Amino acid sequence: MDFDDSPDEAAYRARVRELLERHASELVRLRPGQEAVDPRTSEAELRRTQRVLADAGLVGVAWPAEFGGQGGTLMQQAIVSQELARAGVPALINHIGIGMCGPTVIAHGSQDQRERYLTRLLRADDVWCQLFSEPASGSDLAALRTTAVRDGDDWVVNGQKVWTTLAHVADLGILLTRTDPDRPKHAGLTMFVVDMHAPGVTVRPLRQMGGQSDFNEVFFDDVRIPDSERLGEPGEGWRVALTTLMNERVAIGGAGGTIGLPVEAFVQHARERLPGLDPERQVLARQAVGRAVVAALGARYSGYRRLTALSQGGLPGPEASAGKLAGTEAARLVADAGVRLLGDDAVYAATGEGDDRWQRTQSWIPGIAIAGGTDQVLRNIIGERVLGLPPEPRSDKTVPFSGGRR
Amino acid sequence: MNFDLDDDQRDIAAGARDFFRGSASPAAARAGLEGGRPEPGRAALSDIGFLGITVPESAGGAGRTLLDLAVVAEQGGAVLAAPSLVTPARAAVLLAGEPELAAGLADGSTSFAVLDGSPDGSAPSVDAADATTFLALDGEDLVVGAGEVVPGRPLDATRGLASVRLTSRRVLATGAGELWARARQVGAVVMAAEDLGGADRCVQLGVAYAQEREAFGRRIGSYQAVKHLLVDAWVGVEQLRSLVWWAAWAADANPGELPLAAAAAKACAAAVYEQAAGTLVQVHGGIGFTWEHDAHLFWRRAKVDRLLLGDEAEHLDAVARLAVAGALGT
Ligand SMILES: Cc1cc2nc3c(=O)[nH]c(=O)nc-3n(C[C@H](O)[C@H](O)[C@H](O)COP(=O)(O)OP(=O)(O)OC[C@H]3O[C@@H](n4cnc5c(N)ncnc54)[C@H](O)[C@@H]3O)c2cc1C
Numbered sequence: 261m262d263f264d265d266s267p268d269e270a271a272y273r274a275r276v277r278e279l280l281e282r283h284a285s286e287l288v289r290l291r292p293g294q295e296a297v298d299p300r301t302s303e304a305e306l307r308r309t310q311r312v313l314a315d316a317g318l319v320g321v322a323w324p325a326e327f328g329g330q331g332g333t334l335m336q337q338a339i340v341s342q343e344l345a346r347a348g349v350p351a352l353i354n355h356i357g358i359g360m361c362g363p364t365v366i367a368h369g370s371q372d373q374r375e376r377y378l379t380r381l382l383r384a385d386d387v388w389c390q391l392f393s394e395p396a397s398g399s400d401l402a403a404l405r406t407t408a409v410r411d412g413d414d415w416v417v418n419g420q421k422v423w424t425t426l427a428h429v430a431d432l433g434i435l436l437t438r439t440d441p442d443r444p445k446h447a448g449l450t451m452f453v454v455d456m457h458a459p460g461v462t463v464r465p466l467r468q469m470g471g472q473s474d475f476n477e478v479f480f481d482d483v484r485i486p487d488s489e490r491l492g493e494p495g496e497g498w499r500v501a502l503t504t505l506m507n508e509r510v511a512i513g514g515a516g517g518t519i520g521l522p523v524e525a526f527v528q529h530a531r532e533r534l535p536g537l538d539p540e541r542q543v544l545a546r547q548a549v550g551r552a553v554v555a556a557l558g559a560r561y562s563g564y565r566r567l568t569a570l571s572q573g574g575l576p577g578p579e580a581s582a583g584k585l586a587g588t589e590a591a592r593l594v595a596d597a598g599v600r601l602l603g604d605d606a607v608y609a610a611t612g613e614g615d616d617r618w619q620r621t622q623s624w625i626p627g628i629a630i631a632g633g634t635d636q637v638l639r640n641i642i643g644e645r646v647l648g649l650p651p652e653p654r655s656d657k658t659v660p661f662s663g664g665r666r
Numbered sequence: 667m668n669f670d671l672d673d674d675q676r677d678i679a680a681g682a683r684d685f686f687r688g689s690a691s692p693a694a695a696r697a698g699l700e701g702g703r704p705e706p707g708r709a710a711l712s713d714i715g716f717l718g719i720t721v722p723e724s725a726g727g728a729g730r731t732l733l734d735l736a737v738v739a740e741q742g743g744a745v746l747a748a749p750s751l752v753t754p755a756r757a758a759v760l761l762a763g764e765p766e767l768a769a770g771l772a773d774g775s776t777s778f779a780v781l782d783g784s785p786d787g788s789a790p791s792v793d794a795a796d797a798t799t800f801l802a803l804d805g806e807d808l809v810v811g812a813g814e815v816v817p818g819r820p821l822d823a824t825r826g827l828a829s830v831r832l833t834s835r836r837v838l839a840t841g842a843g844e845l846w847a848r849a850r851q852v853g854a855v856v857m858a859a860e861d862l863g864g865a866d867r868c869v870q871l872g873v874a875y876a877q878e879r880e881a882f883g884r885r886i887g888s889y890q891a892v893k894h895l896l897v898d899a900w901v902g903v904e905q906l907r908s909l910v911w912w913a914a915w916a917a918d919a920n921p922g923e924l925p926l927a928a929a930a931a932k933a934c935a936a937a938v939y940e941q942a943a944g945t946l947v948q949v950h951g952g953i954g955f956t957w958e959h960d961a962h963l964f965w966r967r968a969k970v971d972r973l974l975l976g977d978e979a980e981h982l983d984a985v986a987r988l989a990v991a992g993a994l995g996t
Pocket of ligand 1: 389391399426631632636637640890
């Protein structure tokens with residue numbers, strides 16, 4: 261057991277640092293106190309940043325070289341992520357493409373699709389989105405209603421997707437559709453790659469509870485998709501989607517930590533704010549800070565354990581769901597303590613000086629407990645797949661979708 | 667980076683599991699509440715070498731790391747073994763400069779306990795009830811001596827708690843405050859490891875029952891209200907395991923991190939074990955509330971351990987202070 265870089269890892273880290281320094285002027289950087297850069301306002305800079313990083317070999321580090329990756333290890337990927345965070349580079353604009361869509365294309369795409377898409381994905385020449393959820397099917401994804409009907413060499417798609425992160429900047433998406441309503445709901449699905457600029461695709465922004473607009477609703481009106489854009493066989497869409505969902509949980513929670521909230525920044529905030537509180541409140545605030553730090557450390561070190569297991573050849577399993585659950589809880593505690601440390605300003609949307617970082621963070625937490633599998637759905641997965649508890653009775657698994665609940 | 671046990675440690679764990687399963691049990695913990703002897707007892711622990719795991723080889727111990735000891739302690743915790751490995755771990759730190767005393771610790775010829783609080787009337791201290799030789803902090807002096815032992819009526823008989831007033835004392839070291847603090851941190855890590863074993867066992871027992879017990883025509887584990895209780899307890903156990911391993915590793919490999927890691931592990935252990943033991947009782951319904959069922963023995967251990975060697979609030983405060991002072995790095 262050790263937490264130091266091996267000689268190889270240390271050499272790799274040094275090279276990554278050197279590359280980041282060499283390209284520093286070409287990369288978007290977060291200002292102090294800023295945790296994200298909005299693709300709505302900075303799309304071009306964010307695309308350029310990812311392209312520069314990709315050309316330097318710092319994107320898709322653990323992807324096989326034949327798919328445009330570096331053929332490196334997961335440990336190297338983790339090192340790059342750490343160094344990007346350290347250098348203040350914001351999340352890559354194509355994080356959904358890299359984390360979910362790309363691995364799905366690698367696993368289920370044709371050779372032609374892999375060649376056409378993967379290198380462009382890594383360079384953010386194409387930004388990708390994930391078109392799964394619909395107004396009537398989120399957790400119960402297999403109940404989705406968007407249809408694709410075969411017409412010659414094409415499929416014709418009609419329906420609506422919702423909560424689609426990045427659809428407003430995306431060029432491509434992976435789209436889960438129903439192609440056979442007469443089969444049971446999991447059996448009648450098919451996955452496609454869809455061109456977001458195709459005629460009949462309409463993207464409308466949705467506004468989140470915190471006021472920002474990171475996700476959208478997407479309408480499909482007689483959108484034609486060539487059969488060559490199918491991912492996997494007709495009727496195999498559920499199996500393809502499971503690849504995406506598993507990668508999603510690994511991408512969100514698998515690495516451990518507090519899901520994008522750096523605990524060091526929180527501790528720095530506590531360092532600045534604690535002395536200003538009156539002594540009795542300090543005692544209480546330290547309890548909240550301590551609890552948040554313990555949760556964050558638990559999530560971090562559990563992430564190290566998963567990373568170790570994966571780098572020794574383990575496969576990402578349902579345990580990643582535990583990482584997302586624990587990371588969400590840690591993020592909630594960090595955000596809550598962060599706001600409370602503001603004292604009277606905690607009841608406003610920003611401090612008197614206009615700093616709204618902790619309030620924004622607070623209003624973002626409910627979303628992470630929903631996105632990529634709600635807390636409840638993840639508990640079901642862990643209960644059934646890790647602990648081996650019996651599933652709930654399900655009345656809808658075997659009946660034809662069309663004769664089921666519609 | 668490599669955050670996993672090595673093969674050697676896995677072997678140690680397997681051996682310890684066999685030993686403890688054969689020599690201790692919740693049934694023995696129950697009997698202890700009615701006057702029975704703690705199992706496996708000091709003699710058996712010294713015979714198998716568990717009292718000297720971290721004692722240097724030159725003093726008759728195994729000279730191994732705290733992580734090795736924590737791996738063993740987890741297995742003891744799973745069956746509510748007594749006495750605790752907290753005392754040998756803590757005493758081994760305090761006796762680093764006293765090879766003869768350390769030899770007595772390792773070979774079991776001296777029954778040590780480490781006292782918390784004042785030597786003139788200590789706080790309830792682990793395994794003091796049947797000890798004969800006590801280590802205590804007297805001002806800034808580390809002292810050893812005999813004492814008058816006053817046990818209370820046990821809530822958890824496996825912890826051997828008693829208050830002690832020293833009746834003799836010999837100074838082993840002056841200016842020993844830091845050494846004492848480190849020994850207490852090491853003790854906290856080992857207790858967290860025992861709690862990890864107990865909490866993990868609670869989840870296993872709860873899951874097993876939820877897989878077979880039926881209500882309203884279904885197995886109760888299929889109800890989310892039951893399932894999610896067990897999942898939350900399991901997630902807690904996994905976080906605790908990570909913190910315990912990290913803290914135990916830090917004790918030898920990166921001592922500067924030990925204060926933060928030990929406090930985090932102990933705070934986490936207090937909450938996780940209580941949650942897991944409470945869940946175990948709840949999932950069992952009425953049978954879980956009976957004297958004959960094992961659930962309350964884990965519950966008792968959890969209720970007691972959460973307050974020993976600093977409660978959750980004390981350790982959360984320490985984590986906050988240490989983090990703000992820079993213990994996480996920047
Ligand atoms: C910030 C954000 C970004 C997102 N980005 C994307 C995206 O890019 N692409 C995409 O396709 N989707 C995206 N989503 C959608 C997300 O996947 C769904 O919101 C989520 O799966 C929940 O589905 P739902 O909203 O329909 O809620 P529902 O499934 O209707 O759930 C409502 C409530 O019921 C509970 N519930 C449902 N089923 C069960 C069950 N079996 N057991 C217990 N409780 C249950 C849920 O936990 C929840 O509390 C995003 C969501 C958010 C918040």
